[in-house]
Amino acid sequence: MENILNTPLHDGFYMPGEFESHEGCILIWPARPGSWPYGARAARKAFVQIIRCIAESEKVYVAAGADVIENAREALFDIPGVTVFAAETDDAWARDVAPTFLVNGKGDRRCVNWEFNAWGGTYNGLYPSWERDNAFAKAFADDYGVPCYDASPFVLEGGSIHSDGEGTILATEACLLSPGRNPGLSKEEIEGRLFQYLGAKKVLFIPRGIYGDETDEHVDNVCAFIKPGEVVLAWTDDKNDPQYELSLESLRVLERERDAMGRKLTVHKLPIPDVPVCITQEDLKGFVFEPGEDVREAGERLAASYVNFYFSNGAVIVPAFGGDNRDSDRRAAEILRKLCPERRVVSVPARDILLGGGNIHCITQQIPNRAII
């Protein structure tokens, strides 16, 4: 692919909303022993359920390392529309390591390859080496045949941004201003990079994300566009919950701000699970951590949120946590059903994905269709 010298903003490319039409979705078959306990067996079952649901309405591309690719093929062989391909990665977070796809409204697509440093590099990154993850986006773009802008050395993960497709980017200050990302850049300079590489006009910064989120509080776990002008926000009414202050601060910002088109935002509250989801001693025994890797501890509260859903063409695929959270699982699905009447809402048991540190949105990355508007 020829080098692209300009930036997406200059060339008329922008990031569409996830709620717009997709050609497909990228995932990575989970294998890392420090993320997925007990040989990733339970996680893979959850991945299969999610892939099956996505494949009903879009193509699915599943990357797998050489040592697990035949396992992936075997698990997925009966799902039409799934392509398994070989790629070595450090873990399974396609949202953060796959390219961010852009369109220009004239039928062309391009994408962005961000610098990836495992959510904080040597400052507070989660694993000691991330070269394979960092190489994934460019390799995928080349294989897929979509020209790729190189945003390096600007550090960003796909999970730290949402776009409304009309010029507004949603992000958290906690993540984008974290010293582990781009410590040499001011907030204004970071905004400038998002304008340039996402073809955006305004960045809506909310201060915080989900309590305990080890990504420095990615926006995709706390707040998401349902459509232009409307967001869902992870919420709790329990003033004693550490999430309360975080969500309240963000709500105040969202109620005050306007988007790139000058609209006031409608904010729908999406309550977090009733009961904290925590790591058990039994979970812990299944992990195998390597030196320098962030480790888990028994009793640790996981960053469980229903906002970490994926919009496929036909469905909203929402995490469910089960156990004492069956009621809140149902409540979350109900709220999304009302907000997205044109899609099927599918709850997938996802505690086994949360154990890895993220959720359904974190393991997926959409490839938009070539929009012509």
Add this chain to the structure above:
Amino acid sequence: MENILNTPLHDGFYMPGEFESHEGCILIWPARPGSWPYGARAARKAFVQIIRCIAESEKVYVAAGADVIENAREALFDIPGVTVFAAETDDAWARDVAPTFLVNGKGDRRCVNWEFNAWGGTYNGLYPSWERDNAFAKAFADDYGVPCYDASPFVLEGGSIHSDGEGTILATEACLLSPGRNPGLSKEEIEGRLFQYLGAKKVLFIPRGIYGDETDEHVDNVCAFIKPGEVVLAWTDDKNDPQYELSLESLRVLERERDAMGRKLTVHKLPIPDVPVCITQEDLKGFVFEPGEDVREAGERLAASYVNFYFSNGAVIVPAFGGDNRDSDRRAAEILRKLCPERRVVSVPARDILLGGGNIHCITQQIPNRAII
């Protein structure tokens, strides 16, 4: 992928029959102006029909160059199970440039990357440069995640061999002993290479292929296994046809020889089209040849044969030539219907593929399933 030091024969891998179960099929989107007249428009229509038929019973992987990949995606977007991916090639002959896949009967797969020199290199090759075609097999194997043996510098094309999956390889002397392939090797040494790289025990050499076949008479245009012990042979009863002597010579060999298992072969005659298929002045105007490329001439007889079919899991996809050959098209389909009662026989108008120099078998390459026997 780690280097593989031994050979398939040593490691217990062999080439299954094409009539055995497939996981998928590889094709390349046609674009070369010296092969596909009038911007490949008619050829692409034929490719779409073939891909549609294959995709009914196996996955289809379609490689496309950067300049035509969005055209390929548009043409194929509505066919479930088709993956379009980016790869630069010199032309569209997946049979000859994609890897040859092997199995070991224990659930493992590997493949072979042969040296490719455009059917004869500087001696009588068909295009002046073939680096991109030669690089395709290894790149595909890596992307697909199947370990790949490197047979280089041994020159071979997938269309010059057939396997019965039980140790017998079928080939023509005209091709394999041509000075444009491996001039430094004796016939016995060439057989030895086929034993090593295809896990075979016997090479059944027939002398000749189809009259005028510019591949030096690939076996896949003249003779194919229907199952172990049974072949179809392109045939004519017209003693004045230049094909008559060629087919008769091959028939004599096939009737005399035994396969690797010691079986006598059953030979089914598959008559060639009644009327020679020739290049017209109108066809010729649509080609754009580059310097050093083999050119076509008006009136030139093309190497039309019904043996150049593809066995998909569910079908035999057979070329049809139309015009004055409607009767022979029907006759060929009838013969294959009787020989393959468990498959659908689908005739696809393929004159526009033949114009490129090959046919349905030449543009496809199967990926077998991981056999466990």
